Amino acid sequence: MQSLDVQNPGMPDLQFVLFVTALCTADLNTINVSEDLRRTIFDRCWALIHTESPPTNPQERVLDLRGGTDLTLDACVSTIRSLLADAGISLLVWDHPVSEPTRPSSPEALPLIDRLGQLYPDPRTGIDPSNSPSQG
DSSP states (O other): OOOSSSSOOOOOOOHHHHHHHHHHSSSOOOEEEEEHHHHHHHHHHHHHHOOOOOOOGGOOOOOOOOOOHHHHHHHHHHHHHHHHHHHHEEEEEEEEEOOOOOOOOOOTHHHHHHHHHHHHGGGGGGGOGGGGGGOO
C-alpha cells in the first residue's frame, strides 16, 4: 500500500496537485477516496483553470496547470485539502502496481529522460553483486 499525507505531502505544491488529480482520475480499485469525491476534486480543480466543463472521456481528464498562475495553484491545493478534510481524509492510501506509461514522452523530454537514466540506472540491469569479485 502506498500513502500520501494530505497536509504534509513532502513535495512541492505543483507536484501535489498533479499527483492527487492523477490519483483521482486513475482507474484504481483500492483507494480510500470515493469515486464521487475523486470526480469532485478533479472537476473543481478543472473549473479553476478552464471556462468549459470538465471532459467526460477518461483519457482527457488530465489537469494541465501550465496556463495557470501561483494563485491558481494555491486555489487547487486549498480545494483538494478542504474537500478531503471535509470527508475526514488526512492520508490518501491506495494500492496499485507500477505500470508502463500510457503515453509516449514528448521529444522535448527525451534528453532529460536519458540523463535521468544515466543518473539512476535500472537496478535490474546493474551489476549483480553475487558475481562481483569479493573484497577483503
